[in-house]
Amino acid sequence: MTRHDPALLSAALLGAExxxxxxxxxxxxxxxxxxxxSGTLLGIEVTSLELTLYVELVPGAEVRLLNHCEExxxxxxxxxxxxxxxxIASDDPAATxxxxxxxxxxxxxxxxxxQQVISGMDIDWEAPLVExxxxxxxxxxxxxxxxxxxxxxxxxxxxxxxxxxxxxxxGRLTPPKLELEHFFEGVQTLSMQxxxxxxxxxxxxxxxxxxxxx
Amino acid sequence: MNDDAVGSNNPDDSTDFGFxxxxxxxxxxxxxEVFDSVASRYDLMNDLMSGGIHRLWKRFTIELSAARAGQTxxxxxxxxxxxxxxxxxxxxxxxxxxxxxxxxxxxxVGRDRLIDKGATGNIDIxxxxxxxxxxxxxSIDCITIAFGLRNVTDKATALRSMLRVLRPGxxxxxxxxxxxxxxxxxxIYDQYSFQVLPVMGTLIAQDSDSYRYLAESIRKHPDQxxxxxxxxxxxxxxxxxxxxxxxxVAVHRGFKA
Numbered sequence: 001m002t003r004h005d006p007a008l009l010s011a012a013l014l015g016a017e018x019x020x021x022x023x024x025x026x027x028x029x030x031x032x033x034x035x036x037x038s039g040t041l042l043g044i045e046v047t048s049l050e051l052t053l054y055v056e057l058v059p060g061a062e063v064r065l066l067n068h069c070e071e072x073x074x075x076x077x078x079x080x081x082x083x084x085x086x087x088i089a090s091d092d093p094a095a096t097x098x099x100x101x102x103x104x105x106x107x108x109x110x111x112x113x114x115q116q117v118i119s120g121m122d123i124d125w126e127a128p129l130v131e132x133x134x135x136x137x138x139x140x141x142x143x144x145x146x147x148x149x150x151x152x153x154x155x156x157x158x159x160x161x162x163x164x165x166x167x168x169x170x171g172r173l174t175p176p177k178l179e180l181e182h183f184f185e186g187v188q189t190l191s192m193q194x195x196x197x198x199x200x201x202x203x204x205x206x207x208x209x210x211x212x213x214x
Numbered sequence: 215m216n217d218d219a220v221g222s223n224n225p226d227d228s229t230d231f232g233f234x235x236x237x238x239x240x241x242x243x244x245x246x247e248v249f250d251s252v253a254s255r256y257d258l259m260n261d262l263m264s265g266g267i268h269r270l271w272k273r274f275t276i277e278l279s280a281a282r283a284g285q286t287x288x289x290x291x292x293x294x295x296x297x298x299x300x301x302x303x304x305x306x307x308x309x310x311x312x313x314x315x316x317x318x319x320x321x322x323v324g325r326d327r328l329i330d331k332g333a334t335g336n337i338d339i340x341x342x343x344x345x346x347x348x349x350x351x352x353s354i355d356c357i358t359i360a361f362g363l364r365n366v367t368d369k370a371t372a373l374r375s376m377l378r379v380l381r382p383g384x385x386x387x388x389x390x391x392x393x394x395x396x397x398x399x400x401x402i403y404d405q406y407s408f409q410v411l412p413v414m415g416t417l418i419a420q421d422s423d424s425y426r427y428l429a430e431s432i433r434k435h436p437d438q439x440x441x442x443x444x445x446x447x448x449x450x451x452x453x454x455x456x457x458x459x460x461x462x463v464a465v466h467r468g469f470k471a
Contacts, residue, residue, distance in 0.1 A: 006465075007458040010270040068277040 004051065006067055013053065013065040020036050023123055030121045034061040037117070040110050043073035048080045057114075075106035087115060229367055235431045241367045242316065242343070248424045249317040249365075256323065257294050258416055259425070263411060269296075271463050272360060275389045276300050278467055284308040285355040288379070290344050291315055291362020295324030299333040301358075307336055312349075314342040314361075342449070344372040349379040356380075360389040364435035373448035380470040387451060390459070392464035393437040396446075399460045407432065438464045 024031050034057055038121070042055040054069040077084075079102035088094035093115045097108060104111065125145050130138030167173045227310050228235045260268050276297065282288055283306040289298045291314075296398060298313040305311060312330070315321045318341055325339050342348050344359065344366050353378075357376050366372045377384050394400040407429035415425025438455050441464075445453050450468025457464050 005273040005458060005460070006456050007270045007463075009271045011267075014270065014273065070280040085354060130223060194389050 009053075009067045011052075013067060017063060017065040020065075023121060024061055025064065026123045026125065026127060027121045028124070030117050031061045033113075033117045034063070037110065037114060039074075041069065041071055041073045042071070042114065043076035043109060044084070045076070046081055046084065047078060047079040048082075055114075063080070073106060075104060075108065075111040077105075077111065078103040088119065090115075090119075093119075141151065218358070230431070230434045231427070232320050233434070238367055245365045246317050248427050248467070253338045254349055255418060256320065257296070257327075259415070262414060262418060263425075267459060268361075271389060271458050271465070272297055272300075274458065275358060275360060275387050275465050278387055278442075278456075278465060279356045279358060281305055281309075281356060281386070285313070286310045286353065288312045288314060288347075288349070288354045288357045290342075290347075290357060290376070291365070292357040292358075292360075293317070293324055295306075295333075295337075297330045297358055297360055298337055299328055299331050302328075302333040302335075302337050307335060309336055311337045311355075312340055313337055314340045314344075314347070316341065316343050339470070346371075347373055347375045347379050351378055352381045354379045355382060355384050356387070357389045358389065359385070361391065363388050363441075364431050369436075369444060370448060373445060373450070374420040377449045377470055385467060385469050386445070388441065388445070388462065388466040390466075391432040391435060392441075392461055395457060395461035399462070403462060441466055 024034060025098055027210045037057050038059045038061070043052065044055065045052045054066040054073065056064040056066060056069070079087075079100065083100045083102045086100055087093060087096050087102065093112045094108075097104065097112070126138060126142035129142050132138070133141065168176050227238050229238045229241050230236075231241055236244060264271075279287070279301070281301055281304040283304070285305050286309065287301045287305060289301065289311065292298050293315050295313055298311050301311045305448070313321070313324055315324070321341055322337055328334060328337060328339075335392045344362070345368055357380060359376075363369060363372065372387075374376075380386065394403050408426075411429050412422040416422040435441075437448070438457065438461070442453050442455055445466060445468040451471045453466065453468040455464045455466040
């Protein structure tokens with residue numbers, strides 16, 4: 001249970017639940033995949049917001065967002081809002097889950113599967129637009145929306161790539177992954193050599209001390 | 215605490231009806247008249263009066279019920295059946311929902327709404343007095359009473375009746391108007407209740423008196439801690455409550471040992 005007003009939280013969850021279920025209805029592939037995950041209950045504790053909520057997948061590929069739940073979750077995750085944002089946007093959720101500050105109890109497989117379904121959701125905007133505005137107008141607006149989404153996705157990927165190139169190559173602000181791994185290997189080797197040298201010194205000092213007593 | 219809270223221990227034979235005192239035996243029929251008057255527009259008025267927030271209060275109450283497939287849920291003072299419709303989905307075809315209300319007009323509206331929503335098959339509709347529930351001992355998994363307890367003449371008797379029909383481990387959820395936690399909010403709420411509410415009642419339900427009674431009955435209802443004490447006195451254990459919307463409404467929960 002959280003310290004927030006349950007009515008306020010219910011309002012936020014109700015809005016998000018409706019939007020999510022509407023989006024699922026417009027994404028046939030995700031709809032089928034979520035149907036297969038029916039019965040999954042995910043508990044999420046956002047430590048930075050002192051907020052706990054539950055995501056339940058019910059038959060019919062519907063999502064229920066709950067403020068309070070007494071069932072044992074399939075998976076329970078605890079982390080900061082930054083950790084969860086990174087996990088949702090991640091291309092490799094398993095690696096993000098391991099490397100981030102998220103604590104996980106229960107089945108990681110169902111959590112990763114759910115993240116993949118949500119991040120891969122391909123919403124068909126055309127159907128509701130055609131239904132409301134007619135074939136011609138609906139199709140034109142859907143085409144325009146697709147172009148905007150496609151451009152923004154391309155722009156996002158291009159920006160990410162260019163930013164990465166600038167940080168690594170131009171500005172040399174962060175080291176490349178291989179260089180970093182090589183550096184860590186060097187640090188590890190040095191650490192082991194120091195430990196060995198220390199052990200040797202201790203052994204020699206012990207020997208010298210025993211000779212002095214003789 | 216008002217005299218309703220102590221229930222049958224009241225030495226005289228009068229009780230509160232809003233801010234007025236009436237004969238204990240007359241209260242039930244007077245409350246019935248109020249709800250007969252507002253039944254057909256009850257949901258609309260609730261939406262307008264609360265700005266739709268009553269749906270959020272009820273949503274949280276349903277979450278606290280932890281209702282599962284196969285359970286038996288009793289919704290007392292269930293009136294127009296909005297909680298019963300949601301419970302019907304949660305308990306599924308193997309479960310059972312009993313929609314109970316003392317008022318026949320409210321039940322009729324509720325029955326029609328449930329049929330319109332397609333919520334049938336696992337719902338029984340029963341006209342019953344919360345003070346003398348016509349159900350077997352230890353037969354119900356969860357009881358909810360949303361915005362109904364303040365209209366009951368003898369709250370202590372009603373709570374004992376609820377405890378009797380609950381299964382051991384079963385829970386009671388009382389969703390009811392309560393006492394705002396902030397003095398500023400309490401002032402604004404008072405102005406709204408006694409100035410705005412009766413006007414809305416006149417405009418929408420053509421009945422300002424009934425809505426004035428609703429506002430007055432809220433003020434006479436026990437506050438959060440007093441109601442929790444009443445539940446404990448009736449025999450409920452592990453009692454707790456959650457304030458919602460600054461304490462304007464609270465949901466109390468208690469279990470049968």
